[in-house]
Amino acid sequence: MDNQEYNQEYIQDQINRYVYQVSRFLVVKNKEDIEKEIRTLIDDMLETRCQGHSAAKEDLSAVLTELGKPSSLAAKYNDSKRYLIGPELFPTYLRVVKAVVIIVAAAVLLSNLVSLVTGDFLWENLSGIVGAALSAFAMVTLGFAFVEWKGLNIEDIFEETKQLPPVPVRKARIPRSDPIVGMIFSLIFIILFLTVPQYFGVWDAGSNEFVSIFNVVVIRSLALLFVIEFTVSFIKEIFRLVEGRYTIRLMVVTILCNAVNLLLMVYILRTFPIWNQNFPDQLMTIFHSMDADGLIELKLSWTFFTQHVFLWIIIFGNVIETLTCVVKTLIYGLDPKEK
Secondary structure, eight states: OOHHHHHHHHHHHHHHHHHHHHHHTOOSSOHHHHHHHHHHHHHHHHHHHHTTSOOOHHHHHHHHHHHOOHHHHHHHHSOGGGOSSOTTTHHHHHHHHHHHHHHHHHHHHHHHHHHHHHTOOOGGGGHHHHHHHHHHHHHHHHHHHHHHHHTOOGGGGGSOSSSOOOOOOGGGBOOTHHHHHHHHHHHHHHHHHHHOGGGSEEEETTTTEEEESBOHHHHHHTHHHHHHHHHHHHHHHHHHHHHOBOOHHHHHHHHHHHHHHHHHHHHHHHHSOOBOTTHHHHHHHHOTTOOHHHHHHHHHHHHHIIIIIHHHHHHHHHHHHHHHHHHHHHHHSSOTTTO
C-alpha cells in the first residue's frame, strides 16, 4: 500500500469516527440524513481546502477542528430552544432521565401490586407512583442543571477530544436494553426487599402466612447500607447506558463499583444476622412429616448455606461480571492500534 492509499484510508476512517461520535449526541429522528449531510459537508470542506490536491491528515484535522467537537456540532442539529438542559448535555440527560423515571415508576407500581396481592394495599399508595417518578425526574434534572451551571463539560467524559475513538464493532457495543433491564430488576428488588422482606420465603397455605428466610427487623435496620449498595450498582448501569460500548473508562468504573459492592456485602453478611435462624423450625410446623433427623439435617444445611454458600455465590457472580467486562474491553473495546 503506497502513502496516498494509506492517507485516504486514514481520512475515511477518521471521518467515520467523527460522524459516529456526532450521531451519539443527536436526539432527532432523521439521524441517517444528518450523518449523510455531515459527510457531504466534510467532503466539500476538504475539496475547497485542497483545491484539487489529495487531502492529507493535516487537512482533515483542520476541517474537523473548524466543525468543532462532535457534541457541539450535534447541538446545532438539535432543537435547543426546548431544552431545560444545555444542548450539548441534553442528549445524555434525556437518555438518563427517561430510563430512571420509567424504571422508578415501574418498580413502585410493582410494589403496589405486591401489596395488593398480600392484602396490605392502600389506594393512597397509587399517588406514590407519580411522586416517585417526579422525584426521580427532579433529582436527575437538578444534577444535570448543576453540571451545566458549573460548566463542568460532562460530555467530555464520554467524548474523545484529543483523538477520535474508532467506530466500535458490534460486539463492543452495549445494547441500551442491557443496562435498562439491569436497573429495572435492581430497583424492583431493592424496593421489595426493603418494604416487604417478610415475603421472601415459603408460603404456608394452611395459615396463609409466609415463613421468611430473612430476619426482617435486621433487614430494615440496615436499609441505608442496602440503599448504598443499590446506588453504586445503579450508577454503574447508568454509566453503561451512557457509554454505550466497552471502554477502559467503563472497565475501571465496573471494577470499582463491583469492589465496593462486594466489600459492603461481605461486611453485612459477616457482621449482621440478616438470616432467619428459626427458619428450619418454622418450616417443620408447615411440613409435619419431617422427623427429628430431618430437622437436624435441615438446620445444618441452613447454617452452612447462610454462613458460607451464599457468600461464595455473591463473590463468584461479582468476579464473573468483572472478568467479563475486562475481557470484552481488552478484546473488543480497544483501538486495534492500541492492542
